Amino acid sequence: MFRILITDNIGHAGLTLLEAAADVQYEVVKLPGAEKLLQIIGDYDAVITRSGTPLTAPVFEAAGRLRVAGRAGVGLDNIDIDAATRHGVLVMNTPEANTLAATELTLALMLALCRNLPRANASLKKGEWTRGKFMGVQLHGKTLGVIGLGRIGSRVATRCQAFGMKVMAYDPYIAEEAAERIHVRLVSSLEELLREADLITVHTPLTDETRWMIGAKEIGLMKEGVRLITSARGGIMDEKALLDGLSAKKIAGIAMDVYGKEPPKGELIQQLLSRDEVVVTPHIGANTWEAQRDVAVQVVQQVIEALRGENFRNVVNLPFPEGVDYRSLAPYMELAEKMGSLQMQMIRGRINRVEVEFRGEDVEAHGKPLTVALLKGILSPILSEDVNYVNAPHLADQRGIHVAQTRHPAAEDYSNVILCRVVSTKETRLIGGALFLHKIPRIVLLDDYRIDALPSGPALILSNRDIPGVIGKVGTLLGEKKINIAEWQMGRNEPGGMAVSYINIDTPASEAVLQELRALSPIVDVRQVKL
Numbered sequence: 023m024f025r026i027l028i029t030d031n032i033g034h035a036g037l038t039l040l041e042a043a044a045d046v047q048y049e050v051v052k053l054p055g056a057e058k059l060l061q062i063i064g065d066y067d068a069v070i071t072r073s074g075t076p077l078t079a080p081v082f083e084a085a086g087r088l089r090v091a092g093r094a095g096v097g098l099d100n101i102d103i104d105a106a107t108r109h110g111v112l113v114m115n116t117p118e119a120n121t122l123a124a125t126e127l128t129l130a131l132m133l134a135l136c137r138n139l140p141r142a143n144a145s146l147k148k149g150e151w152t153r154g155k156f157m158g159v160q161l162h163g164k165t166l167g168v169i170g171l172g173r174i175g176s177r178v179a180t181r182c183q184a185f186g187m188k189v190m191a192y193d194p195y196i197a198e199e200a201a202e203r204i205h206v207r208l209v210s211s212l213e214e215l216l217r218e219a220d221l222i223t224v225h226t227p228l229t230d231e232t233r234w235m236i237g238a239k240e241i242g243l244m245k246e247g248v249r250l251i252t253s254a255r256g257g258i259m260d261e262k263a264l265l266d267g268l269s270a271k272k273i274a275g276i277a278m279d280v281y282g283k284e285p286p287k288g289e290l291i292q293q294l295l296s297r298d299e300v301v302v303t304p305h306i307g308a309n310t311w312e313a314q315r316d317v318a319v320q321v322v323q324q325v326i327e328a329l330r331g332e333n334f335r336n337v338v339n340l341p342f343p344e345g346v347d348y349r350s351l352a353p354y355m356e357l358a359e360k361m362g363s364l365q366m367q368m369i370r371g372r373i374n375r376v377e378v379e380f381r382g383e384d385v386e387a388h389g390k391p392l393t394v395a396l397l398k399g400i401l402s403p404i405l406s407e408d409v410n411y412v413n414a415p416h417l418a419d420q421r422g423i424h425v426a427q428t429r430h431p432a433a434e435d436y437s438n439v440i441l442c443r444v445v446s447t448k449e450t451r452l453i454g455g456a457l458f459l460h461k462i463p464r465i466v467l468l469d470d471y472r473i474d475a476l477p478s479g480p481a482l483i484l485s486n487r488d489i490p491g492v493i494g495k496v497g498t499l500l501g502e503k504k505i506n507i508a509e510w511q512m513g514r515n516e517p518g519g520m521a522v523s524y525i526n527i528d529t530p531a532s533e534a535v536l537q538e539l540r541a542l543s544p545i546v547d548v549r550q551v552k553l
């Protein structure tokens with residue numbers, strides 16, 4: 023039974039989902055306060071919050087069994103993500119739930135701006151009938167410049183096409199095909215967009231790169247009479263430069279839902295807000311009933327799926343790429359983890375470096391999560407604390423293990439293969455792994471030897487001189503000790519040279535048996551592993 027703590031108001035639809043889940047128990051403790059939260063958090067596998075409950079480092083320290091922290095909404099300012107990561111807690115939010123609400127508000131702002139709706143509305147309500155004052159511009163035939171063609175930007179783009187607008191976009195981080203698919207012209211420089219667009223709308227996150235992205239210089243490049251819409255985040259457009267642009271008649275109008283400081287305060291912003299050419303709303307992009315319902319449903323679904331290990335959507339501290347199909351990736355994750363564990367059980371000395379090579383389309387596309395799975399496999403046998411997909415890279419880094427990845431599109435013998443070389447203070451070992459029938463993990467390379475071994479259960483790994491009689495001697499000894507051999511895989515570099523055996527056994531061998539094996543004359547090395 024998974025226990026989930028709800029600390030803020032979440033919509034009824036979310037609670038209904040929790041009630042329907044047979045493997046979940048939940049409790050609502052609204053805004054518990056720091057002290058109370060510290061007392062109770064240890065009893066839960068997951069916590070679902072909004073912005074009202076800070077999840078701080080001490081909370082994660084006290085949260086013994088906590089695995090997931092879900093934020094109903096987007097902002098994560100109240101969650102100490104580093105602390106969560108250190109304690110192996112997944113942090114997730116629900117960024118898609120308000121995509122449509124924010125998209126539609128952008129369209130509403132655009133239309134309101136072009137047709138002077140707020141002023142016309144206020145004027146008629148005052149009893150005036152001054153139609154001539156509210157001459158507007160049409161969207162049809164205009165060029166829209168979208169900065170940031172993500173979830174919201176792309177939806178704004180397709181809706182504006184329906185109005186007959188030509189749409190261009192600047193987004194250096196998306197694939198050209200993504201823009202082509204929605205018939206948007208992707209330009210390679212912001213400058214090109216600024217020079218050509220009649221209306222410009224920004225849909226990027228606020229990052230170091232996008233902070234003050236639209237300032238005096240950028241406005242200077244824009245067309246005379248440009249209209250701007252800002253509904254992403256305050257801080258992307260420089261409000262002083264916007265005011266100057268309006269005063270200089272360079273900018274014909276601005277529609278704003280977000281501000282550098284919220285609520286907006288100060289003389290400058292008041293001057294901007296009071297201008298006739300400026301249409302404003304108080305950060306209401308996500309404010310629809312549907313968005314609020316979807317936020318609750320999504321956060322509950324995501325948290326339950328993550329607890330069950332079925333899917334990890336919108337996890338901000340997990341190295342899975344957006345939209346990864348976890349089910350198809352899972353067998354590779356298992357393979358990588360087993361390879362890591364095998365390496366750790368075989369290697370002697372302190373590990374300095376892990377080099378992972380991905381050959382083949384399926385694995386090279388998921389290098390990051392597979393490397394994390396490999397590190398989890400390496401560290402789990404040696405660390406007492408829980409190692410998971412979230413904290414494995416952090417723990418490896420803490421232990422001074424340098425990790426390098428390389429990718430190659432094609433594999434020679436297997437359509438997809440993962441190679442892992444571990445360098446320690448004493449030796450370097452190489453293991454290769456592949457999937458049989460797309461789901462069964464196999465070890466296909468052990469140092470210089472090609473094999474085809476099943477990494478499951480206890481196994482003996484022998485290295486021996488390739489002379490007649492080895493199989494007989496080892497088989498007899500194991501038989502005498504009542505150790506049943508399940509599978510025996512051999513690899514050798516050349517006849518009469520060295521050979522390696524991977525022997526799956528049904529029950530582990532005792533230290534005494536291992537000693538006897540080591541004493542057999544052709545045997546050079548014996549290691550026992552358990553996967």
Ligand code: NAD
Nearest residue numbers: 124170171172173174193195225226227253254255307308
């Ligand atoms: P998203 O992550 O899906 O898309 C963001 C896009 O911006 C990505 O395609 C990314 O490649 C691009 N980008 C990043 N840096 C860039 C740069 N320097 N130049 C150009 N493009 C860049 O995000 P989203 O869900 O579409 O949200 C977009 C924005 O809208 C976010 O800032 C979000 O906080 C905001 N938002 C506001 C409201 C509101 O209430 N007004 C509601 C929801 C979202």
